[in-house]
Amino acid sequence: DTAVSQTPKYLVTQMGNDKSIKCEQNLGHDTMYWYKQDSKKFLKIMFSYNNKELIINETVPNRFSPKSPDKAHLNLHINSLELGDSAVYFCASSSTGRLDNEQFFGPGTRLTVL
Amino acid sequence: ELKVEQNPLFLSMQEGKNYTIYCNYSTTSDRLYWYRQDPGKSLESLFVLLSNGAVKQEGRLMASLDTKARLSTLHITAAVHDLSATYFCAERTSGTYKYIFGTGTRLKVLA
Numbered sequence: 752d753t754a755v756s757q758t759p760k761y762l763v764t765q766m767g768n769d770k771s772i773k774c775e776q777n778l779g780h781d782t783m784y785w786y787k788q789d790s791k792k793f794l795k796i797m798f799s800y801n802n803k804e805l806i807i808n809e810t811v812p813n814r815f816s817p818k819s820p821d822k823a824h825l826n827l828h829i830n831s832l833e834l835g836d837s838a839v840y841f842c843a844s845s846s847t848g849r850l851d852n853e854q855f856f857g858p859g860t861r862l863t864v865l
Numbered sequence: 866e867l868k869v870e871q872n873p874l875f876l877s878m879q880e881g882k883n884y885t886i887y888c889n890y891s892t893t894s895d896r897l898y899w900y901r902q903d904p905g906k907s908l909e910s911l912f913v914l915l916s917n918g919a920v921k922q923e924g925r926l927m928a929s930l931d932t933k934a935r936l937s938t939l940h941i942t943a944a945v946h947d948l949s950a951t952y953f954c955a956e957r958t959s960g961t962y963k964y965i966f967g968t969g970t971r972l973k974v975l976a
Contacts, residue, residue, distance in 0.1 A: 782962060792902075792951060794966040806962055841907065845962075851913040852896055852957060854964060858907045 754778050755857035757842050763863045764832055771828045772860045774842030782806075783825040784854065785817060786841040794841070800825055801847065832864045869956055871967035879975050881943050886970045888937040888954035896957040897930050897937045898964070901950045908953065912939075944974045 755776045764770055776783065784807075785797040799807035800819040814830045825842060842857040868891045878884050890897070896915060900908040912921045914930035914937060921928050925948065927940045937954055954967040 784964075792969050792971075794908075794953065794955075794969075796964060799962050801962060851915060853898070853910055853913050854955075855910070856900075856908040 755842055755844055755855050757840075757857040757860050759860060760858060761861050761863075763865065765865055766832055766834060768832050769828070769830045770832060770862070771826055772840055772842075772862075774825045774827075774857055776823055776842075776844040776855070776857075778844055778846070778855060780844035780846040780855075781822055782845045782847060783819065783822075784843040784845075785825065785827050786843060786856075788839040788841060788859070790838070798825075798827075829862075832862075834864050837862055837864045869954060869965050869967040871952075871954055871970050873970060874968060875971050875973075877973045877975060878941075878944050880945055883943065884941050886939040886941075886952055886954075886972075888939070888967050890935050890937075890954075890956040890965070890967075892935075892956065892958045892965075894932070894935070894956035895959040898955045898957070899928050899937070899939055900953045900955065902953065902969075903950050911952075941972075944972075946974045946976050948972060949974045 758773050782801045784799045788794050797811050798817040803819045816828045819825045839859045839861050841859045843854040845854045870889045899911040912928040917932040919930045925942045930937045951969045951971045953969045955964050957964050
């Protein structure tokens, strides 16, 4: 019973390609996030959706485009991949109905751009 | 700029010893979180601290929050090898959905 799942787990691709990462949560949460973790393990928020509405859009290149078809899904599409996009991308979810607003993280997608 | 600073960044300690990781944040945060991350794995939630003076304990780990000092601590008691991991604190800025993570503390417990 995976709470937050991501596909694929690993993604190896060439520079210039376009790729997508998918995220699904079965926790009934209303808010979902994308984070990027770089090689130094630093975690930075990229996007957040609340009830399918974009609420956080950090200074991310516009090659990155999130899409939330419904509250349980948040996808990330990346155009024209660059070497610097290599990282681990984590999806997370939380509920505004919970007092603690605790985030639950997916297993991560390790993206390697060659 | 919103910041969350952890120290130390790296910690190597002997089994059986005690140590504290510090987390300083710059905003008027109303939530403070601690996570553990094992190599190649996701983040596992350890503690959520919701108010000034909050203290939570689980096994050999104890977390506390001082909102006036904008400081949270993660205390390790009698460390064991299984505690080796990277520990992150994160704060959620009041009135937002934004979570800011600290730099992480990489802990290695030597047998």
